[in-house]
Amino acid sequence: MAELTCDSIDNTVLDTLQPPSRFYWLLIAFLFMGVLLGAGCWLYQIVTGIGVGGQNNPVHWGIYLVNFVFWVGIAHSGTLISAILHLFRAGWRNPIARAAETMTIFAVCVAGLFPFIHLGRVWVVFYMLPIPTQRTLWPNFTSPLMFDVVAISTYLMVSAAFWYTGMLPDLATVRDRASGTRKKIFQVLSLGWTGTHEQWRHYARGYLFFASLATPLVISVHSVVSWDFALGVVPGWHTTIFAPYFVAGAIHSGLAMVLTLMIPLRKIFKYEAIITVSVLENVAKTIVFTGIIVGFAYGTELFIAWYSHNVVEMETFRWRIFGDYSLEYWIMVICNTLIPLLFLFQKIRTRIPWLFGLSLLINVGMWYERFVIIIGSVAHDFVPYTWGLYRPSLIELGIMFGSFCLFFFLFVLFVKHLPSVSMTEMKETLFAGDHHDQ
């Protein structure tokens, strides 16, 4: 493998911004069709009514909320990689930080759509905003749902600001190698960055504060999401372990999604010298760590249900394991706790097909985790008379398909129009004499 230099880093990254091939536009067209399909399903739901979904007594939170939690979770590893690992000075995060941050923003955008979709009457969404209206009613800030509104919107704005600020020097690099209108566009986007020592002095300090502020934010956001459930008096939800359990699960799923996105990215854009196998291996090692935490949380839930001697809790967890959704439960357990342990073997975590395949399985497992928690608990709560089952309708599945297409559509657009690897951070590692894959 050739030694990395500043020029080779710039050339490799800037080559990705060359005019795209026909295959790229075909992919964009396919994803856009998927987005239209999802939008069509949502429009049908708005016109017809929320009853076109499968939610009904006793399960009122269906896969709209499953997808909401799933996408918020996916968003978390971006901030882990860009902010937390930045504070720890982990050099291996540099090649993947930009793409992970971008993943965060698009995942939060997609997640943010689901409460709107779930509302049904989406035009009354302003009820959640603290604004004076003719109703003279104000949001109830003691509700975890209102914490969510504040936390998710804060997370989106902070992530977007962090992402854009981090990209300023790279936008200047693109500008300096462009001409004509493209140069003018990037001159505006880079805010006229020239890399003077005064700019770097304030930038470096500001970036450090960004990372320091994003770190507690990322932990708070998924804790707040977990309280949507934990503050409800429902067996399987009402537990203090939920905040750390959700945060660990979020990072677990996000890291898996990083592998899912990075592996095709490095292949298509010939990033092998930058996003090395060693970098991916480090992500895999972190997945083992988060997988163990998640597995510990699953075990703790079962232990506490047994130890409490509470018949409702015990029945809830017995039903999870052996009941109508037992298949989903075992998919969750196997994909999230057992499969990541395969990364303990060096032969597996250094082979790209294994990394990619296992990351997909972990993503599936984490989606099912949300399904098991959200659907399973309310489907089988206190009174046997109210027990019932839920199955998503085609409309819900269509919207879910559209959301996945929207995420990949935005990501694919990004990688061809903006630098998907931080050239500045890669060069910083070179000048510091460190290795970017350690």
Add this chain to the structure above:
Amino acid sequence: MTNETISILGLFDSDDAAAVAIRNLKKSSWSVERVHSPVPSPKIMNALNVKKSRVGWFTLAGGILGFLAGFGLAVFSATRWNLIVGGKPVVAWVPFFIVGFEFTILFAVMGNIIGLLTLARLPQFRPPGPVDPGFSGARFGVIATCARSQETDLSHFFRDNGATVMTVEKPTG
């Protein structure tokens, strides 16, 4: 015309060489006008002996304002109607602290951005002088000013300190 000054640019391949040149410049009668670099370099910052940025004060001000705004908003909303909801007091400290916390982060980040833009003087669509494209690639540029009569001496100085390219800017004096 004897007081007329000019700026001379020395281009370096590494921050080590640029930092040495800056230190030597500071010992001379010439002054460093500015330094361009593709990455933030602690070596250059040390050589320039610059003070710590004051961005943090903007961040702190934003954070304090944010906490007051978030907590205040929750209190204001709750006290419009003094109704006890969910058994919690009308002004519930613990849940309102969460709202205050999120606003703290949001406003601190906004303060951080305002501080960064203000102190770094961005956006700056008219560059402070000639900008080499290498500044965003792999080159470090040190710009020093001297009297026109000392142009040759400063040029030799840069060459002696390992600058590979030198460009004379338009007179600034």
